[in-house]
Amino acid sequence: PLGLCEGDCDSDSNCHSGLVCQQRSGDEPIPGCIGVAATGEDYCRPQEIAPTTPPGPQPTYAPNTFGATFVPGDLSQPCDGGKLMLSKGMDCRLLTTAGQYVQYDNGGQSDVPMHGRADGAAVIAHPDDGGWYYTSNSENGSGNGGVGTLRFNAQGEVIGYKMDLEGTTRNCGGGKTYWDTWVTCEEDGSRGFCWEVDPFTGHTAKTNAVIVGGNYESFAYDDQDPEVEARFFTTEDSGNGPLVRYTPAEAAFNTGNKYHILTSEGGTHDYLVLNTDGTFFWSTSESAGASSASTYFPNAEGIDVINRQLFFVSKVNKELFELDLAAGTWIVTSTVSGAFDKQPDQIQKVVGDSDFLYFCEDGGSFSDIHGRNKDGQFFTIVRGDGYGSETSGLAFSPDNKFMYVAFQGNSNVYAFWRQDGLDFGAAKADIKYHQT
Numbered sequence: 001p002l003g004l005c006e007g008d009c010d011s012d013s014n015c016h017s018g019l020v021c022q023q024r025s026g027d028e029p030i031p032g033c034i035g036v037a038a039t040g041e042d043y044c045r046p047q048e049i050a051p052t053t054p055p056g057p058q059p060t061y062a063p064n065t066f067g068a069t070f071v072p073g074d075l076s077q078p079c080d081g082g083k084l085m086l087s088k089g090m091d092c093r094l095l096t097t098a099g100q101y102v103q104y105d106n107g108g109q110s111d112v113p114m115h116g117r118a119d120g121a122a123v124i125a126h127p128d129d130g131g132w133y134y135t136s137n138s139e140n141g142s143g144n145g146g147v148g149t150l151r152f153n154a155q156g157e158v159i160g161y162k163m164d165l166e167g168t169t170r171n172c173g174g175g176k177t178y179w180d181t182w183v184t185c186e187e188d189g190s191r192g193f194c195w196e197v198d199p200f201t202g203h204t205a206k207t208n209a210v211i212v213g214g215n216y217e218s219f220a221y222d223d224q225d226p227e228v229e230a231r232f233f234t235t236e237d238s239g240n241g242p243l244v245r246y247t248p249a250e251a252a253f254n255t256g257n258k259y260h261i262l263t264s265e266g267g268t269h270d271y272l273v274l275n276t277d278g279t280f281f282w283s284t285s286e287s288a289g290a291s292s293a294s295t296y297f298p299n300a301e302g303i304d305v306i307n308r309q310l311f312f313v314s315k316v317n318k319e320l321f322e323l324d325l326a327a328g329t330w331i332v333t334s335t336v337s338g339a340f341d342k343q344p345d346q347i348q349k350v351v352g353d354s355d356f357l358y359f360c361e362d363g364g365s366f367s368d369i370h371g372r373n374k375d376g377q378f379f380t381i382v383r384g385d386g387y388g389s390e391t392s393g394l395a396f397s398p399d400n401k402f403m404y405v406a407f408q409g410n411s412n413v414y415a416f417w418r419q420d421g422l423d424f425g426a427a428k429a430d431i432k433y434h435q436t
Helices: 286-296
Strands: 019-022 043-046 071-079 084-088 090-094 101-103 109-113 118-125 132-138 146-152 158-166 171-176 182-186 194-197 204-206 216-222 231-236 244-247 268-274 280-283 300-306 309-314 319-324 329-334 343-348 357-362 369-372 378-383 391-396 403-407 412-418
Touching: 071 090, 084 090, 090 378, 101 158, 109 158, 118 182, 118 403, 132 171, 132 391, 158 194, 171 300, 216 309, 231 300, 231 309, 268 286, 300 357
Parallel strands: 118 171, 118 391, 171 216, 216 300, 300 343
Antiparallel strands: 019 043, 071 084, 071 378, 084 378, 090 412, 101 109, 118 132, 132 146, 146 158, 171 182, 182 194, 182 216, 194 204, 216 231, 231 244, 244 268, 268 280, 300 309, 309 319, 319 329, 343 357, 357 369, 357 391, 369 378, 391 403, 403 412
16 A cells, blocks of 8 residues: 555555545645645545644655655664764664774675775775775875775675775865766875875876865866866865866877876866856966955865856855856855854765755764755754764765765764665655754
């Protein structure tokens, strides 16, 4: 039998006990259910409808036609002995601890221990077997940083761990390329640069994404610009650190070797300048970019580009900037709104989930994982009651069924999943937003 708000039913006998089949010929409302229902489809609803409650925020999700039980923001599910409080309908397990050998699901263990101070990360699909890599920075200093990689099979089981890059310093954030490699950035003053890492082949190389040393954070790309094949963006965690745009030379795209795109000579660097009228431009003057950063977005961190919309956060001001790369306009919204106790850090978006951006949180106790819908409402997915260090390394598996997050202090990387078996971009049973 079908459950509450599930369809398509033909009669009451198709529904669970206590439910009736709501017959519809068009877009009639379904008592007891919310969301946008399929035209003409019949749904199971409660036999007796409770009195109407005052209207709340407009729902942004579809009816529960797939048995969804996930309720982002309803922090009622403890995990790992109560160290974490998860949204209703989630579960988790601890995968790693700094200095300890990584335990594999087949009974083996890694040859080297888990790296310390796990930070920015990404999931990269294995090209052949349906599995994936979780490629994670180490923010250790004094040449003891680098990149370590967890290997998963197609079922999400841990089957490997290795160090892909060593000898670098304070590898903080980074980002993926569109050819599925990881770019890791050093936050190391005049000695900090960005490096490309391919967890599949083991290739590593210093890139030209930035040309002067800095406290670099995160990296993103735009491969939909009609003027060039792709451009690349890097943020800097400094009070006057400019947002850098790198455009490789045209020849770099035509060698037949993707590794040449970020390492070939002849590219150009521009710097973001925001205007007070809500427009922006890219200047060849680094000092102009630094001045704009100091004025509008000091200590920029997480960055992402989705359909020519560039998002990045200023953690000091607790603000999210959104640039329309095609229109040349920008807007800024607060990330406070009852959501963040500390500073917003890395951001991530679930492919196929157009409504939500997901955020890590940097600094202090009770650092968590939050989300924001397209209307600016916030919710919390995971609350780290048992941790006093920043959350980092937020990433989703290629099928979006696993979410990975690191609590940096002890490199505790967790895997999260929905108990209903659906991916994180699928229908939600409900959403509990923060009060503003």
